[in-house]
Amino acid sequence: MNNLVERLLQGDRRALARMVTLIENEMPQAHDYLAELHLHAGDAHIIGITGSPGAGKSTLVTRMVRELRQQDYKVGIVAVDPTSPFSGGAILGDRIRMMEFSSDPNVFIRSMASRGHLGGLATSTRDVVRAMDAAGYNPILIETVGTGQAEVEIMRTAQTVVVTVAPGMGDDIQAIKAGILEIADIFVVSKADKPGADQTAAELTMLLNLDSNRRQAAWRIPVLKTSSLKEQGIPELITAIHKHFAILKESGALDERMQRQTRSEIQNLVIQAVVTALQRELAADEWQNILEEVARRERDPYSVANDLRTRLGLLNKD
């Protein structure tokens, strides 16, 4: 077994940090290492935390980590900011958070941003989670800024998704309806020490009652209130997260969810390989010629795609 992989599996933090860097930089050897790590991962409960900028996620995650540490969990945190070009260091409220937990060997924090990631930020995030999982971190928290398409994709890597909404963010709730509502397992009204928290909680509850396509009938999406400032509601949130995981397991929904994710992961890896092969096969000027020919209506995209498939040795449609 590769030495780095071996050290990581023994819980060596430096080996884990090195692996995460290899993943982030999309180094070719990362896939070989991850292939081995996959066989040793799978124990971690992966928890996603999302919400609009300023909803109080970073502060909440810090409180959650404190609580999880009190319960003696070894916690991994991946903070993802799809809008930030910076990476590998301190984004979000991470600098402070990293300081708080820097002397704790049972907390591992890593920030990720949009730089690079040909295979997509969600893919890199999943690989980083896989490495943390193999190193024995459980649970692993993924925090993302915002509620856009990139965040929804990242959240699909999680098994339990917590969506945070601050009091009075009524417009947000409308925006949430679009993508996030489908992936939320738990709603949290954060900053509940502020006025309007009850109103926001009531609005969310109403929205949930209107939504008949609940993801899993065995689980009723709760609307909880937390205050990081007053340290309220955090143990209750952790309890709800554990309960959700237990119900996912019992009902068989976890297996279903994991299989869906695996299927899409494998499909993406194949697509990525085809795109790479295509880039290797076609020089830039040939691409340009094709694009112009199609624009001039001298050729059509379907036959171009067919020709390229033949050149790549992929099976043709009959």
Ligand SMILES: Nc1nc2c(ncn2[C@@H]2O[C@H](COP(=O)(O)OP(=O)(O)OP(=O)(O)O)[C@@H](O)[C@H]2O)c(=O)[nH]1
């Ligand atoms: N009153 C009150 N303020 C809070 C609470 N939690 C966070 N805040 C404040 O809300 C602001 C945003 O908090 P963050 O934790 O940085 O929020 P975030 O969602 O991570 O923000 P982004 O990093 O911009 O996405 C900060 O000024 C916090 O001090 C809370 O429980 N009560």
